[in-house]
Amino acid sequence: MSPTEPEGIRRQSTTRRRRTVRLRTLLILLAVVPTVAMGTQVTLTAQRLLAQSEQLRADVAAAEKIGAPLYTLMVDMQAERTATAAQWAGAAGADGELRARREATDLAAAEFRRLADDPARSFGEVTRPLDKLAEYRQRADTRSGTADSALSYYSGVIGKVIQVYQQEFSHAEDAELAQASRPVVAMLQATEMVAREDTVLALAGPSGDLSFAGYDQFVSALGAQRYLHEALIVPHLTARDQRFYDRVVGSHDWQTKTRIESAVLSGHKDIVSGIRLPAEIRGWQSAHANFSVQMTTLNIDLARSVLTRGEAKADELQTEVAWLIAGSGGGLLAVVVVVVFTTRSVLRRLHNLHVRTVTVAEETLPDVVARLQRGQTVDPGALPAVSGDRDEVGRISDAFARAVAVSVEGHRQLAAERHGFGLFASGIASRTGNLVSRQLSLTEDLQDTFGHDEALLAELMRADQLTVGMRRQIENLLILAGGEVPDPHTDPMRVADLLREAASEVEDFRRIERQALDETSVEPSAISQISHLLAELLDNATRFSPPRSKVVIRAELVTDGLSVEVEDRGPRVSPERYEEMNGRLHEAPPYSVLAQNAHRLGLFVVGHLADQLGATVTLRRSVYGGTSAVVILPQQLLVATDEGQAPRASEPRPRRELQAPPPALELLPAPAPAAATATATAAADAALVPTVPPEPEPVVHTSAGLPSRRTKAPAALAAPAAALVRVPATAARPALPERVPQTHIAEQLREPRAPETTVRPDTATPEEVADAWADYEQGTQTVEEELRREQP
DSSP states (O other), X not given: OOTTSOTTOOOOOSSOOOOOOOHHHHHHHHHHHHHHHHHHXXXXXXXXXXXXXXXXXXXXXXXXIIIHHHHHHHHHXXXXXXXXXXXXXXXXXXXXXXXXXXXXXXXXXXXXXXXXXXXXXXXXXXXXXXXXHHHHHHHHHHTOSOHHHHHHHHHHHHHHHHHHHHHHHSOXXXXXXXXXXXXXXXXXXXXXXXXXXHHHHHHHTTTTEEEHHHHHHHHHHHHHHHHIIIIIIGGGOOHHHHHHHHHHHTSHHHHHHHHHHHHHHHHOEEOSSEEEOOGGGXXXXXXXXXXXXXXXXXXXXXXXXXXXXXXXXXXXXXXXXXXXHHHHHHHXXXXXXXXXXXXXXHHHHHHHHHXXXXXXXXXXXXXXXXXXXXXXXXXXXXXXXXXXXXXXXHHHHHHHHHHHHHHHHHHXXXXXXXXXXXXXXXXXXXXXXXXXXHHHHHHHHXXXXXXXXXXXXXXXXXXXXXXXXXXXXXXXXXXXXXXXXXXXXXXXXXXXXXXXXXXXXXXXXXXXXXXXXXXXXXXXXGHHHHHHHHHHHHHHHHHTSOTTSOEEEEEEEXXXXXXXXXXXXXXXXXXXXXXXXXXXXXSOOOHHHHHHTGGGHHHHHHHHHHHHHTOEEEEEEOTTSSEEEEEEEEGGGEEOOOTTOOOOTTOOOOOOOOBOOTTTSOOOOOOSOHHHHHHHHHHHHHHTSOSSOOOOOOOOBOTTSOBOOOOOOOXXXXXXXXXXXXXXXXXXXXXXXXXXXXXXXXXXXGSOOOOOOSOOOOOOOHHHHHHHHHHHHHHHHHHHHHHHHHOO
């Protein structure tokens, strides 16, 4: 809590938890989202259909309102263009005809302007060119410019009229109406092409002479109107319109038109200024006047037919919208009913499943597990059974039943394993404990009787070391079985003495070099556990390192407590193997893992002890290529050492009674009396204390300047006999036992090593040293491979 924060106010967590949506909400959303989507789609579709219907009705209304005046304007403009061409050519009576045509055009233009008041439509494309009509009439009257420029104005206005028809009344958004309106627009274009032919022939005048440009315009208009009739009009006419069209094109006037067009194409004469038309053109005006009326009637019928279809299509769209809304409303109502029913059914079944699950988890399973741990039987009817339902909720219930069955079976197997292991450990510990007690008593009696014989005393010391090693293995069994190693110490122990006690548990203790860098002590309640932990690490280091190499154990104070490092010169270990071993040290594994790694039980023992002490043990590669085990003991286990406290190197180590975890293991028989043990241990320690302080051994170098690898002679054998203090006949065994023989090394290394009284300098070359190290590493790898193959 912050110092400035008022007491009693809990600080809010900065981590925002992700909210879980309830299943009821999800089911409702599952129904609402499609319903809303469906309603939205229906609404948009209805709006689109209604808009299309309104557009059709507006087009029909606009066509009925503006279509006839617009068509009248087009016809009058065509007639005025022909009259203007006749006046330009000097035909007789052309002036009066032109005035009449202009008056008709003015009336049609005024009517069109009055009705074309909708700014949303493209009627302005026609009204704007009509504003220039007076200007082009004046040019025609004054003959300023050419005839083609004056006549082109009329053609442009007429083209705008046809374009407005195509844009406003073709109904391109509806395929059926677009197909029906296509002949109407094509018929207007064909009528315009025929009117252009009439204008070109009128421009020839009484002389019948036509310029080359005029002749080209006639030929182009003739080809366009024939293409329109054949490709865009006839194929799209209805049966009734087709019959009317056949009557028009089969009339005498239409035949006359066709004959004159053919005569112009084939019967003209070329002159210097252009061509001279044949005499047959004199019947063109009367024929054109007759069949143009028939074509106008056909155009009006086609336009009315399109308008009628538009009205019918608008009614169909409105009816479709009504059916769409009714059907969608019924479908949405059905969806709501189904969703409500389904939601209630699913939630009811899930609630029942939840109640059963909670009952099993909170009541049934704990009772079953407790009965299994007590060794009682379990009634199968008390557990949920698989019903075999095929729906989702039933499958979830069956999956939960299977999970419960697997959990119960696992607890049953675990209880059986624990019970079996407890019985196994109890039997082994009882038998072995009896043997160890008898062996210790016998060894002490022999030491008391034959302590004056130095050779026999050395053998008795070795036997005592083996017995101590057996006792440590029994302690390992107790630790792995869940028991605790009792600690008989009542006073704190200095770290230097603790390292010495741990080293005394190892058979090859002479190879261990101890370095206590700081003066501190350890709590009495943790001395035995820490000593056992360090002894396991030291035993592992001496066993898996070369026989002549040193194993260094050093202790120093760090920020988190006391750091104890055990460093050996063993074979190389891969990072993956270090990760695996550290996992065993940091977490207590099940018995199945212990059974698979029976030859590596020391790591599991260290892990259990570290967990009990609150310490951390980490394995890593050392700078010498071997393995370094770093133990961090917490500050709570340390006690400050007084400045005047004398070291207790000769203080005897009391025997520890083995205590098994109830009820799997029974208590072992008590060992020999502590007084006799203390006396024997003190006498044996005094026998190994040299009379003069040992001098540091010189470091021998090779000829290449490299440190020479050599092996120190065992202290008990290398020291001269005169340097050892004589012990009385009643002296007991020393407190430094030896380790179990290295049964995994080569046969040649099992033989007793001859003591080296002198240190010989290493004369090997660097190449020989490198070859020797290569052979050593290859040998250690071979041993490790054999150990892996021997694992069960």
